[in-house]
Each structure stands twice: as structure tokens, then as C-alpha cells.
Amino acid sequence: MATTTMQAMTPQQLTKKILANEEVFILDVRNTSEFDNWKIDGGKTEILNIPYFDLLDGVDEALDKIPNGKDILVVCAKEGSSIFVAEQLVEAGRMNIHYLKGGMKAWSEYLEPVKVGDLKDGGELFQFVRIGKGCLSYMVLSGGEAATIDTLRMTEVFEQFANDKGAKIKHTLDTHLHADHISGGRMLAEKTGATYWLPPKDATEVIFEYEPLEEGREITVGKSKIRIQPIYSPGHTIGSTSFIVDDQYLLSGDILFVESIGRPDLAGKAEDWVADLRTTLYETYKDLSEDLIVLPAHFGKATELGEGGRVSARLGDLFKSNPGLNIASDEEFRSTVTENLPPQPNAYQEIRQTNMGRMSPNEEEQREMEMGPNRCAVHDK
Incomplete structure (x- = not known):
């Protein structure tokens, strides 16, 4: 009207x-x-x-x-x-x-919760789409408990969502030390009494306590024992860790996206980490089930938004369609991920320092630091 x-x-x-x-x-x-x-x-x-x-x-x-x-x-x-x-x-x-x-x-701060699917033994998996910036967070719900992955700084959204679902947040996990947005994982853990998990190889400079997120550890959520199995998958950062949830979903962090792959340069180590990135993508991920549904920590373009706003893809399909998974030679891969890069994220060094606990910007300063698009991928334009 x-x-x-x-x-x-x-x-x-x-x-x-x-x-x-x-x-x-x-x-x-x-x-x-x-x-x-x-x-x-x-x-x-x-x-x-x-x-x-x-x-x-x-x-x-x-x-x-x-x-x-x-x-x-x-x-x-x-x-x-x-x-x-x-x-x-x-x-x-x-x-x-x-x-x-x-x-x-x-x-930039609005989060749209989108249901990804039901879990095998009960429970649900939700994706939180930060549509204005391209960030993606997750919540696993089962048996009155919840775990959040790659939590954003708008922690009240996650608290309210879990409360509405009748769940207590027991774990918050970061796939890596983020450089394009301020993590809310530690803050949410402090507010709810949850355990905060971080890959130890990304935590060498942090000044707070955390639970080391290492390969071989399993984190359970709820009575149905939904399994979150971490997989060490370096390349975007030296500590980058992926998760397999319920043997159905691969939470790939900033290593693999729907239309692109992660960049290795945000800690100034592109030349050192490019081989790790290729190994993770072309060997570690290649050995996983092709039927796993990839759920990344970011999206770069609106074309990656699927039904209801969900960002996901079958791993086997990505090995066919994603250009970053189809680079024939090591030399070409190296040049692609070290030379074909978009501008670095706004204030990314300050964001890394904040996520280490070494800076404490106020709320308005945090907003300013995060303004702009995410730039965690190689092929984003």
C-alpha cells in the first residue's frame, strides 16, 4: 500500500x-x-x-x-x-x-538466525548471518545445552536465542584468532559461565585463560552427545581449526568458503602459510566425506546466500565448482593466494590485538574498527 x-x-x-x-x-x-x-x-x-x-x-x-x-x-x-x-x-x-x-x-551489526538442520540424535544447528558484513556464526543446540562457534561481539543476540530455546550456553569456540571482526566468544563465556575454546597455536600472545582446542578432543553438547570434532587445518592462521558436527557438517572457519578460499596473509605470514593452506584444502579436506555440508565463517558475495539466507554447500560439490580447489600446480596456487588478494580488512591489526586481550576499545571504537566488508577470502572482489 x-x-x-x-x-x-x-x-x-x-x-x-x-x-x-x-x-x-x-x-x-x-x-x-x-x-x-x-x-x-x-x-x-x-x-x-x-x-x-x-x-x-x-x-x-x-x-x-x-x-x-x-x-x-x-x-x-x-x-x-x-x-x-x-x-x-x-x-x-x-x-x-x-x-x-x-x-x-x-x-553492519544485524544478525539473522537461519536453521541449518536437525541433528541425528535430537537437537538443531543454527547459522547466524551477519548480512551487512558477511560474518557467519553458529549455535549447536541439544538437550537443553548450547555451544556457539565463531561468536560475534553482539553477544546478547546469542544469549537471547539460547534462552528462547530453553538452553544454557556451555561452550564458546573460535576456529581461529579473527582479524576482520572482534570475537564475542570470550565475553559470552564470561557472561554465561561457559568454557571458551581457542586453538593454542593462535593463542601464543593472548593474555587470558582459555581451553586449548586441539585435534583429538571431542566436545559434547546436551544429553544426546552431539560431537564437535576439531580438525587442525592451518593456512588462514597457523592455528586454524575446523569442526565436524554430528558427522554431517564441516565448519570450515576461514579456510574454505562457498565461492573462494581463505587468505594466509593477515598475520604477515603469507609466504610461510601458503603451503599449509594448500595441504589443508587439497589433502586434509580431500580425505573427508564428500557429503559433509560446508559451513564457513564468512561469505563474500550476496550470491552465496541460499534458501532463507543460509550459506552452505556440499564438500564434494565445492571440489568441482570452487576455483580455489581447482588450481593445478603448487606454483600457481602460491601466486594466487599471495598476489591475488583484496585490500586487508579495516583495522585488522587492532582487531587482532583486541582478540588477544591486549587492547580494550569501547563499544563505539569497536563499531568503527569493524566498519566495512569482510576481506578474509582470496577471490573476493
């Missing part, structure tokens, strides 16, 4: 529209450099960038670029500029005008 009044659209509402392939026209009024670095995409969204300062004197010259008959969403960094422009569009007689509540900062 068309309306001539301006309305707020929440990140959750926008996510639902994108996943349902509803048409949305986005007018992004941030500076061009910010827009070029990071923007909203996916579904049937169309997007136009006209900087706010070009619209201060009115929107008349922009009206012919903005379609009629579609939901129009005005976007800025925090919200204020988008409200100003949206009000002008309403005054110009345009219909169905919205602004993104909380701006791109809120978009």
Missing part, C-alpha cells in the same frame, strides 16, 4: 526483503569513497549513490533517477542524513519513502 509519509525500515525488515527477493531501490547518500568500499547488495536491490552534500539544496535534480512504484530506502552512515533526504523526497511527492534505522552501523 502506497504511503506519502516517511517510515523507518529496520535492518531486520530490509534483510527479510532481500532474502524474499522483493524489489527495493536504495539511495545511498554517503560519500562516494565510503560507498565504493562497502554497500548493501543482494536480492532484487537496485542502488544509487548521490552524496548527501549534493542534495543539501534539494532533491529535484535527483528525482528522475529515482523510480516510482518501488520501495525507496535512503541510507547513510548513522541515520541522520538519510532522514533529511527522505523528508525532502516526501515533500517532493514521492511515495513509499523509508530510511534505514540506525544507518550502515546498524546494518
